Amino acid sequence: MVPRYARPAMTALWEPEAKYRIWFEIEAHATQKLADLGVVPDSAAKALWDWWVTEPKIDVAAIDAKEAVLKHDVIAFLDWVAEQVGPEARFMHQGMTSSDVLDTTLAVQLARSADILLEDLDQLLAAIKKRAEEHKYTPTIGRSHGIHAEPVTFGLKLAQAYAEFSRNRERLVAARREIATCAVSGAVGTFANIDPQVEEHVAERLGLAAEPVSTQVIPRDRHAMFFSVLAVIAGSIERVAVEVRHLQRTEVLEAEEYFAPGQKGSSAMPHKRNPILTENLTGQARMIRGYAMPALENVALWHERDISHSSVERFIGPDATITLDFALARLTGVIDKLLVYPERMQANMDRMGGLIHSQRVLLALTQAGITRDDAYRLVQRNAMKVWESDGRTSLLELLKADQEVTAALSEEQLEEKFDLAYHFKHVDTIFARVFT
Numbered sequence: 001m002v003p004r005y006a007r008p009a010m011t012a013l014w015e016p017e018a019k020y021r022i023w024f025e026i027e028a029h030a031t032q033k034l035a036d037l038g039v040v041p042d043s044a045a046k047a048l049w050d051w052w053v054t055e056p057k058i059d060v061a062a063i064d065a066k067e068a069v070l071k072h073d074v075i076a077f078l079d080w081v082a083e084q085v086g087p088e089a090r091f092m093h094q095g096m097t098s099s100d101v102l103d104t105t106l107a108v109q110l111a112r113s114a115d116i117l118l119e120d121l122d123q124l125l126a127a128i129k130k131r132a133e134e135h136k137y138t139p140t141i142g143r144s145h146g147i148h149a150e151p152v153t154f155g156l157k158l159a160q161a162y163a164e165f166s167r168n169r170e171r172l173v174a175a176r177r178e179i180a181t182c183a184v185s186g187a188v189g190t191f192a193n194i195d196p197q198v199e200e201h202v203a204e205r206l207g208l209a210a211e212p213v214s215t216q217v218i219p220r221d222r223h224a225m226f227f228s229v230l231a232v233i234a235g236s237i238e239r240v241a242v243e244v245r246h247l248q249r250t251e252v253l254e255a256e257e258y259f260a261p262g263q264k265g266s267s268a269m270p271h272k273r274n275p276i277l278t279e280n281l282t283g284q285a286r287m288i289r290g291y292a293m294p295a296l297e298n299v300a301l302w303h304e305r306d307i308s309h310s311s312v313e314r315f316i317g318p319d320a321t322i323t324l325d326f327a328l329a330r331l332t333g334v335i336d337k338l339l340v341y342p343e344r345m346q347a348n349m350d351r352m353g354g355l356i357h358s359q360r361v362l363l364a365l366t367q368a369g370i371t372r373d374d375a376y377r378l379v380q381r382n383a384m385k386v387w388e389s390d391g392r393t394s395l396l397e398l399l400k401a402d403q404e405v406t407a408a409l410s411e412e413q414l415e416e417k418f419d420l421a422y423h424f425k426h427v428d429t430i431f432a433r434v435f436t
Contacts, residue, residue, distance in 0.1 A: 001322050005284065010116050010325040013109050014318035017058045022105045023077055026202055027092045028052060030100075030184055033201035034194075040091040047088035048081075056084065074098040095194030099305060100184045103218040106317060107180055108206055110226055113321035114176035117233075120328035121169045125162060127335040129435060132158035136427060139420060140254060140345040141356065146246075150356050151349060151423040154255075154340060159434045161240050166434075168233045175229040178222050182206060183214035188304045216305040220298040223313070227295035230320050234288035237327050241278035241285070244334065248275045254345045258337035277334050284327045291316040349420075353386040354395040360417040361399060361409075368408040378405050 001011065012018060032045040059080065066076035075098075082089035093101075136155035141148050182203035186194045196210075203210045211218050248256040257277050259265070265272030294316060298309035349356060358379050365375035382398040382405075396418050399405045405414070 001318050005326045006322045007325055007329060010113060010322050011318075013112050013116075014322065016060045016064075019105060019109070020058045020060065020063065020077060022108050022206075023074075023101050024048075024052065024058075024081065025206065026101050026104050026184070027078075027081070027096075029202045029205045030096060030194075030198050031092055031094070033198045034091070034094055036201075037195055037197065039195070040094055041088075044088045044091035047085050048092070051085045072098075074101055095186050095192075095198075096184060097187045097216060099214075099217045100186070102310070103214070104182045104184065104202065104206070104208070106223075106313060107182060107208055107218065109317060110223075110321070111176055111180040111207070113325075114172055114179070114226075116325055117230075117321065117328065118169065118172060118176070120325055120332070121165060121172065121233075124328055124332045124335070125165055125169070127332045128158050128162045128165065131335055131338065131340075132162060132431075132435075135340060135342075136431060137424060138340070138342045138345065139349065139424070140342075141349045148349075148352055148356055150359065151420055153424060153427055154342075154345065156427065156430060157243065158335075159431060161236075163434045164236050164239070165233075168229075168236055171229045171232060175226045179226045180208045181211040181218055181222065182208040183211045183216075183218045185211070185214045185216070187216060189214040189216045217301065217309075220295070220301065220309055223309075224292075224296045224299050227292045227316060227320055230324050231289040231292035234285040234324060234327065237331050238282050238285035240331060241281040241334075244278045244338065245275045245282070248273075248278075252344075252348065253341065254348060255338055255340045257334055258339055277330060281327055281331055281334075284323050288320055288324050288327070291320040352391040353389070353393055354418055355383055355386055355391075357418045358383050358395065360422070361395075361405075361414065364413065364417055365405070365408055370408055378402065 001014070028045065028048040031040060031048055034040045035042045035045040063073075063076050063080045066079055067073050070076050070079070074093075078089075078093055081092065132155045134155070135158065136153060138154040139151055140154045140157070142150050142152040182199060183189070184194065184199035184202050185191050185196070191199075199210050202208075213219075244255060244257065246252060247254045256273065257275050259273045264270075265274045265276075294312045298312055301309060362372075362375050362379045365378060366372050370378070379399075382402055383395060385398055386393050386395045396414060399409075399414050400411050
């Protein structure tokens with residue numbers, strides 16, 4: 001985790017003290033249910049909860065010091081708690097194994113991190129929707145292969161982003177549901193030394209579902225799914241970021257990141273206004289996607305369990321969620337403050353002499369009785385003259401001067417094919433599909 005790219009609420013979920021507090025809750029809830037079942041005395045659970053209600057400070061350094069000697073983090077924690085609670089603490093961890101604590105804690109952390117990410121997505125969606133409505137009919141050029149294609153609106157570009165992040169939200173809801181499972185099943189997951197009711201009780205108290213078959217560890221296909229969804233969301237962030245970066249290029253300059261008063265773009269060139277936020281988002285997206293692969297590789301553990309996944313998850317759990325939280329918030333800010341230049345969009349559309357209307361002429365010629373191949377040839381030979389003149393000639397005027405074209409279409413019919421509004425007649429339909 002890099003503090004530069006971290007926000008407090010998400011970071012707090014992964015602090016050692018927060019982790020140890022979840023560990024304690026798991027142990028205390030399990031002990032409580034064991035007491036209810038008559039396996040351990042009621043006094044054991046009471047002693048744990050009586051200590052807990054004092055909201056004790058978790059001494060992370062003391063636990064770490066024990067782990068340095070014991071080489072086992074859970075045992076170090078249990079020993080430290082026993083020192084605080086007293087003899088009744090010996091009934092903690094009855095029939096449990098370390099993975100019951102570690103895996104269930106990770107499930108809690110990932111589920112809670114998903115809740116923060118869902119809030120982030122809601123804020124991003126709101127920002128995108130607001131700007132999409134603002135630019136619903138702002139004409140701009142659609143590009144394929146980076147080359148002018150046909151007109152769209154800037155609102156449609158944003159509507160596409162809204163639809164994509166809406167799907168991402170649905171994916172994250174599903175991933176949260178899948179990751180939020182609890183395992184308190186003991187060694188190799190057979191419940192030989194602990195009643196399944198204990199697992200159900202702990203799961204209920206922590207807002208989780210009981211894992212059907214844990215084999216001592218929660219199956220890592222769940223985690224692979226979770227981190228893969230984070231990677232997909234990161235890909236969507238980068239797609240929008242790259243679009244902004246391209247639109248901010250000097251030769252295009254149809255939109256750009258907000259440039260604050262007093263901000264400087266270059267240490268050497270005072271004129272620079274660089275897309276630093278979206279470039280940063282591109283880099284963060286690469287990192288988040290990178291965490292998906294080790295999560296996928298964690299699925300294949302040896303037999304009922306090994307710990308090859310453990311070190312991986314100590315990295316990717318906090319890093320992926322903290323980075324994505326930051327990236328979503330940053331993208332929301334970019335969208336909210338994005339500077340949009342409709343006049344430049346119109347000028348860019350106009351600079352290639354009407355080439356963007358070529359398909360309408362092609363279709364009109366076919367409807368007038370000319371074969372598609374011949375119609376394509378007629379339009380292309382005039383379009384290439386415009387292309388080679390760098391837009392200084394007009395496609396419409398060239399078509400009007402082409403006798404083969406005017407034999408099929410009148411000047412009035414040709415002029416109608418260059419109506420920009422034609423391309424936007426279904427914008428309302430698309431917006432209704434996206435926003436309702």
